[in-house]
């Protein structure tokens with residue numbers, strides 16, 4: 254991660270980011286109903302309990318990360334783009350857990366990395382605690398990084414096997430000048446380990462000497478070492494044994510309460526996300542299709558994709574399983590290098606209509622208190638005015 | 654008479670310079686025609702080794718197999734390689750987790766199916782091709798006439814898994830073993846594959862052994878469920894009994910610890926303490942003892958036997974009390 258920090262600092266593509274931002278901005282205002290619903294200011298005006306405007310820690314506006322597809326050996330040319338993240342607007346409030354779900358390849362990880370600028374966004378901006386981090390460079394960027402940390406899916410591959418736990422933890426502290434003295438550093442290390450439930454003796458061990466769950470605790474301690482405000486946790490429990498996942502999920506919740514942390518939790522497991530998140534954003538092919546509170550998303554999903562996704566999750570309860578009405582989607586996820594026109598879900602949507610769906614890209618618009626949906630027909634579907642129909646599976650080739 | 658009867662199956666891996674490792678220990682269960690039996694347990698609990706032993710796919714050297722596996726009255730463990738291959742082709746089908754590594758990358762999917770049809774069902778090439786296209790259509794591969802000439806890498810993960818199921822079905826097996834067939838897939842694709850499997854099972858009376866670490870998958874699909882821990886079956890019950898009143902502390906703990914989509918938010922989870930690396934040897938006592946909230950002295954010194962109790966099989970000295978066994982979330 255330190256290496257990544259070093260390289261990304263060099264390639265600050267702020268120039269192009271600004272240009273793309275204009276495009277994204279035009280897009281937002283381009284529709285009728287959407288209005289300014291996309292930004293934090295608009296949402297918090299509704300006065301949603303504790304969430305006043307200054308409670309927003311992160312604002313993401315029109316974020317885009319397009320990866321060029323290069324061909325040719327001698328003369329490399331760009332033959333297209335993978336639209337990994339393609340226009341995301343969201344806000345994360347201080348102290349909350351925002352869960353990002355979606356299927357493999359929909360851009361969750363890239364979104365998290367783009368937010369932290371571990372990958373350079375090609376458009377849009379990220380405002381962190383009133384500072385536009387999209388334009389930060391060099392030392393100021395490095396400093397702002399202390400406040401935003403990441404936890405990875407596979408604890409083993411994200412920890413250097415040759416480094417002892419002590420040196421893994423001290424590294425980040427040193428980089429940000431937090432290792433003030435031998436005594437206090439030592440005390441801090443012990444405190445860190447204690448807070449993630451590891452004994453002091455862990456300091457002199459190496460990552461391979463720990464179980465998967467313990468390694469994830471080390472990853473969490475490393476993130477905490479620099480006293481961040483925001484933690485982006487990318488699939489924090491999906492590599493762990495089922496019996497160990499709950500330990501780590503509880504730990505994350507406990508730390509949040511104690512330290513007032515803000516989380517962006519990225520996961521493909523809906524049950525995990527539903528459990529840990531206050532609010533959830535559902536991604537499909539690079540953009541958000543729905544956003545709501547965790548309870549509302551479960552009780553009243555409005556976007557056809559969210560409905561299908563929720564209905565597909567197997568629940569360890571035979572009675573629920575027997576009675577469940579599944580919305581089976583046909584076909585595969587289209588390639589993010591060649592996303593469908595109009596609504597990106599129209600090739601698989603069981604509610605697709607003959608107008609708008611394959612021509613106009615639906616804006617993420619507010620349909621209820623804190624509930625946003627990107628579907629032209631969300632209200633009609635909710636009211637039962639249009640019903641589900643069969644979909645012919647469309648073929649998708651994995652390599653583009 | 655059961656279609657498949659596994660009795661006291663054990664698999665010990667022996668390698669020079671290392672201690673023998675018992676991956677599967679005294680596993681017994683049976684499968685009736687048309688029945689779906691689940692094998693659940695977390696990573697390393699011996700699920701795959703059990704299925705490989707049944708299929709005769711474990712390496713000859715280094716793996717010592719004990720017990721018996723009877724399939725339609727034939728003992729499989731003593732068959733010659735050739736007899737076994739024949740049997741496998743005709744009556745037993747297997748679907749693995751990773752379709753790409755179990756498909757031949759340089760042969761079209763059509764040929765991979767027609768090969769089976771020609772060898773095991775004595776079809777001509779022409780007949781086989783027609784049947785292959787039908788099979789692909791049956792497993793829901795769109796546009797099979799065209800896809801039949803494509804290579805595995807040209808298909809998505811979900812479509813590859815369908816092809817693998819088509820291959821497994823080509824010989825009209827009486828028993829299909831699916832080892833984590835959906836673990837590598839997205840949840841919406843998983844739903845497609847699971848509904849395909851249960852449809853096939855009910856239409857053709859094929860028996861199915863479903864191996865997975867996902868309790869949700871088992872809850873909807875299986876008639877009987879075996880829970881494995883450290884190479885042994887610790888609880889076996891019909892799915893409603895197992896999920897609504899789990900009696901083994903491990904099963905119960907697992908069901909309490911997993912986040913549920915249908916549970917209200919805000920309740921902390923009840924984790925199982927420790928990890929499998931804390932296990933003690935089964936020879937010594939109950940492997941789960943270091944993690945078990947019900948453990949007493951006897952658990953550390955006496956290995957529990959698998960015994961019939963409360964309409965199920967249980968391997969435990971102090972099962973969860975019947976009143977406490979109702980699993981939260983069961984509506």
Ligand SMILES: Nc1ncnc2c1ncn2[C@@H]1O[C@H](COP(=O)(O)OP(=O)(O)OP(=O)(O)O)[C@@H](O)[C@H]1O
Nearest residue numbers: 320335337356357358359360361362363364521589
């Ligand atoms: N560095 C990169 N260069 C080119 N393409 C990339 C790069 N990183 C990601 N992608 C592509 O961007 C898309 C989104 O990937 P991403 O890893 O963000 O998805 P994800 O939602 O995190 O998926 P998963 O659940 O599998 O982790 C994918 O098509 C991926 O192949």
Ligand SMILES: Nc1ncnc2c1ncn2[C@@H]1O[C@H](COP(=O)(O)OP(=O)(O)OP(=O)(O)O)[C@@H](O)[C@H]1O
Nearest residue numbers: 666674676694695696697698699700701702703866
């Ligand atoms: N060929 C082998 N040689 C030695 N040990 C093996 C071999 N195959 C499996 N094992 C060991 O046997 C144990 C059981 O493995 P198995 O693959 O059956 O687990 P599993 O329940 O299928 O787990 P997973 O969910 O990870 O697939 C593991 O500890 C594994 O390391």
Ligand code: SF4
Nearest residue numbers: 596599602610628629
């Ligand atoms: S906009 Fe149309 S295609 Fe997209 S989700 Fe809504 S109904 Fe389906």
Ligand code: SF4
Nearest residue numbers: 939942945952969970
């Ligand atoms: S035998 Fe003892 S340790 Fe093992 S599961 Fe039962 S109560 Fe727990």
Ligand SMILES: [Mg+2]
Nearest residue numbers: 361362363487
């Ligand atoms: Mg990812």
Ligand SMILES: [Mg+2]
Nearest residue numbers: 700701702832
């Ligand atoms: Mg396995």
